[in-house]
Amino acid sequence: MPLTFSPVIVTTLLLAASGVAHASSFDCTNATSPTEKAICADAYTSNLDQKLGELWSATLPKVVDPKALKTDQRQWLKQRNQCSDNLSCLRQKYQMRITELGHMTTPFSWDATWQMIAWGVSTGGELKTKRKDSTHITFDVLGASGANMGNLDGIATLNGTTAHYSEGNCALTFIAMNGVLDVNQEGSDADCGAGMGVFYAGRYVASEQSLAAERLAQRRISAYSARRRRAAQLAQGRLPTVGREQQFADHWRRIQRCARR
16 A cells, blocks of 8 residues: 655645644645644644655655655654644654755765764764775774764674674674665673763664764764874874873873763
């Protein structure tokens, strides 16, 4: 049976209760749930809904796997509805989904740099993946949550559109879906070598540049990466030797403090 989504049929409507014209992707006169009523009652959220509806209609015919995208949309609608009438939650859900759909038509490649679509500015992640051979990829992921950081790298076994990594109590699964990459994590933050509250799980989009919502977390990740690179250079004798031992010790102390947070 063909799958239809009433929330993505683009229409322009009048919100009769207030007399204010609010554009949304569904008929507000038929709104029954707290989520639908909240969308119709708020002009900004209604416009986000309309934008998403237009983007959905333009994206679906262009993706490699429309069936997977429809399934993904069902899941997103369930998550959106969990916001109920919380406008802050709804707006964030829409903004994140708009970002996701904007990357769905990008040709997928395991040789890429990925940015996590994070919930807020205090969390973020950057993932680098590279095809090693026909059955393996290498990865290097950095994560941030508040002042805490985490880093994990390794080799994952590739099977079709999925790659799996496991060591000790930590396991990561990388799932390619159209132009985006989902990462699932099993194991605690500490199990996967991260600071308190830092997890690598989430949806990532291919981008060399950090997403606007992640700028604060990305600055922390960049600083952490720079310290790691400099420490490695010091250890290899690639920086001036004057005071090198003291510099090396200082840099590694900073890194270890960052990892323990």
